Amino acid sequence: MQEITRDTLISRAKELLASGEVDRVYGWKRGEFCYDVTPALFTDAESLEKDFEWGDFCGANLSKYLVEETRKSEGKILVFMKPCDTYSFNQLLTEHRFDREKVYVIGTPCAGMLDPKRIRDHAESFTSVVSDENGVTVSTLFDGDVKLDRSEVMPDRCLNCKSKKHVAYDELFGEDGGTIASGRFDEVEKIEKMTPDERFEFWRGELSRCIRCNACRDVCPACTCEKCVFDNPNSGVENKAAENSFEEQMFHIIRAFHVAGRCTDCGECSRVCPQQIPLHLLNRKFIKDIDGFYGEYQAGAEVGSRAPLVDYTTEDIEPSDAVKGGDENA
Amino acid sequence: MRKITLDRLDEFFAAVAGKLKLYIPVDTAGGAQFQQWRAGAKMSDALNTTRSAKDFFFPQTENLMEFKTEGKKIEIIDVRRENEDFAIFGVRACDVRSFDVLDRAFLSEPADTYYQNRREHGVIFSLACSKPAETCFCGTFGIDPANPKGDIVCYKTDDAIYMEAKTEKGANLMDSVSDIVAEDEGGDGESAVNAQKEIISERMKKLPLASLSTDKFGGDKTAKFFDDPAWKSLSESCLGCGTCTFVCPTCQCYDIKDFNAGNGIKRFRCWDSCMYSEFTKMSAGQPRLTQLERFRQRFMHKLVYYPANNDGMFSCVGCGRCLSKCPIQMNIVKVMKNLGEGGENNG
């Protein structure tokens, strides 16, 4: 799997801590099982040695924590970032959410993370997962070991990985990859080709499962407002009631709209949804439209780029034509 | 002990659905969920549903009353209606225990009539687990998955489901469908059920969380744990979303809000989460300013405050939903293991 191992990261982190260049490290901490890894802050070598974890389940995108964490002390923070995390990192820099000097980024290579929910479809009550070049062996409590192909247990965001390129790093482990032409819009096109009634039923079925827990908003690195409109009682949309289909539609359209043009397609929203609603398909629809209407744009590709919704040209597409071009069998 | 073979299960469901609304766990894209039974619906054999059965008694949103106002006058409209009878099939032992936890909260003086009415009209078919998941720890709270409570206890073996009515409500329902579900004369029911109980208790011992214990917790431990240094490292990466509280079968907190629908004002109740930043915010300030205090409140309530008010019963049933659903994989098991261990050891 990655020839860069946990120990490489730990020794480098210990060096940086010892040299005083950074005063704390944002990494992951082991839990009860192999997959329940929690983002955690390490300040000394001893806790790093004991608890630091890095492997197939360190999928959490840590860039959002930096907004809060950089305010807490003057020192630098060391943070390990997969390629897709660095896009969110750049997008947050574009929006001046923290200053670049307070963060020391080490880019780590990534061959795609594993998704515990997809593993559980194949192997119930599993406790440990070992992955190597020819696949993944999952050892379960009652059904012995289950051999699986890696692509069966990778989340959609990794199967349709858009880029192995680190767009921001102070130091890089392993060599840098490039952007990949992935089929990340296939699913969106499949939905677009449905008839309006089918599309409505599909989304009503998906969104009706929403339990309004706000996990998708709270984990999204593009959603970093100090005070979200959904937490503001007199905004009228704050309604916590999963009362009927309208509330869910309103919440998800507005959530996706607020990150339109800024969403880097990191897939965190779908990773954390307890009801496994494919929320990335909403954000990807906006990305596909923006690329189609206003030219290829990847949020976070470079710091300071002007997001599509705060920019314009005099010959943009008219809204009435925008929808006609949507699908063939309109 | 009554028996129904698996191939005639649909007939059984149809018979019960003839008497009252029946809900069974059905597989959906988001894991198993309770849905109203319709002919041909296939029961999911997943271990547990994503949303617990709490929703049937304490729904996420519920209209309490309506107001009509003209000028200075107000008219209060009581929208409470007698609920229809309904039955929920396939409730696991942990979720059945969560009803006891909720009962103490809602039915204690002064009783909540919305909840009470639904409780009276609900019949619970509890289903013993056969294959617990690694995230299960119901044993820690004294729940025996092999002998769940509930109105009618069911055991599912390879070819049949054995049912035993435990309460009067359950017995009435079983009698009303007795033509489909015959009494098990052959007697092999007992042995099949006991064999299954053996398997479950064996498996429970092998679970990774089997040794988790609640000895250090309880109603009198407020001072001991309130200022524990471990809270800082436990809560540092908590996002403050409401997932753990909304998938939890025993979370009881709710918010009361008014919705001006134009044609009248509806006062409704909806689930609320102590993890949300607005939970205790008031015009005079906010007693729980940071996420650490909110995080602490949630687990202190489950392990200390609730037992203090309910003679020792914990407000957690070990169902494991928060273990698998938390975006950053922080949960009550890690809290129980790390609290009181001299903070620095946050392993």
Added chain:
Amino acid sequence: MADMKEPLIPAIGEVVDIRMDTPDIKTFRVVTPDGKKAFDHRPGQCAMLSVPGVGEGMFSITSSPTNTEYMEFSIKKCGCVTEWLHSMEVGQQITIRGPYGNPFPVDDEFAGKNMLFIAGGVGLAPLRSVINYCRHYRDRYGRIDIVYGSRSKDDLLDYQEIINEWAVDEDVHVHLTIDREQEGWDGHVGFVPNYVKELGFDTENRIAVLCGPPIMIKFTLAGLCELGFEKTQMYTTLELRMKCGIGKCGRCNVGSKYVCKDGPVFRFDQLDELPDEY
């Protein structure tokens, strides 16, 4: 089901009189539409007032339980519900439910004691019901002292009633103070905690009841301890965010105690057992 009494469903109350006591506190007199008192209450208990479409708020009932015609609430304008209440006119209907919370122990711990009431700003409202109750059953209690302070002279709540009724009562001693010098005011000037220490009350057979802003409670409590008061002799009433009022919505707890059900009246030694989250 509709016949069962639902604690969350309120009754209709009508505001029959609005008195502007101070620039930001108004006292509302509430009765049922047919003119009677909505429900009986004990001194120190609260009621939930609500304006449909705006929200609900918990307010202490400031009129004494012995008053059977109506209920009064002194409300300071500081949030959306209070703002709306302050914009009301006489005759406006609101909804009311209660009584909630535990009352002051006027018949057991307080019986036969000398009473020392210490209030700051709008903190007099919860104590006014106890003071008038003690004045009504005057013989059951010893000497009554009332130390009440506010920002300025026109911020003194129920000033007329204090001067014309309380001060002239037999063996009732009123000590008023305001924070800063103000012309037209010849009384004491200074903060309540210092004034209490200045007056110096002996602790013999005396109960102190405090209510006011947290900062005032903190210093007054320290002052009284210096004078030798025991924590078991001192009471206060807490104010936290209360939504259901019946100890179920899980919002107003301090440690394992719910302010709306186990409180709002607490003795200070009980408060010490609770974590400092209020």
Added chain:
Amino acid sequence: MSISKEPYRPLIVAFCCNWCSYAGADLAGNNRLAYPADVKIIRVPCSCRVNPTFILRAFQRGADGVILCGCHPGDCHYTSGNYYTRRRMALLFSMLDYLGIERERTRVEWVSAAEGAKFAATMNDFCETVASLGENKRLEDLRCKK
């Protein structure tokens, strides 16, 4: 039940920008050009003041169609307001269509202050299309229904 059940009339919400389309509506009124009374006009300083939440809130409160009128691209009083509107609404309408909501329920029209006739014609046409679609069932809030 009332004996003469009136025929179904759609409820249309029109956001009109203060400088052009609102003046256009005024002109239509001065010239006695008729357009259905079901159109409820909301004046906004510029078409880009309209936030997607407003449009969804209008549907929640019972609107069957929402039309957003602004100045012609290039004549915006604030020079670039309607350019942002154009991008924003293109994405929003495409998303609503993606969710299966009938695309004819939402529309953007550029109406200048001098085009009273165009304003009336647009409103008539929009009312007919929305009326043909019938009541809004896909973006409604049951609690606001009569």
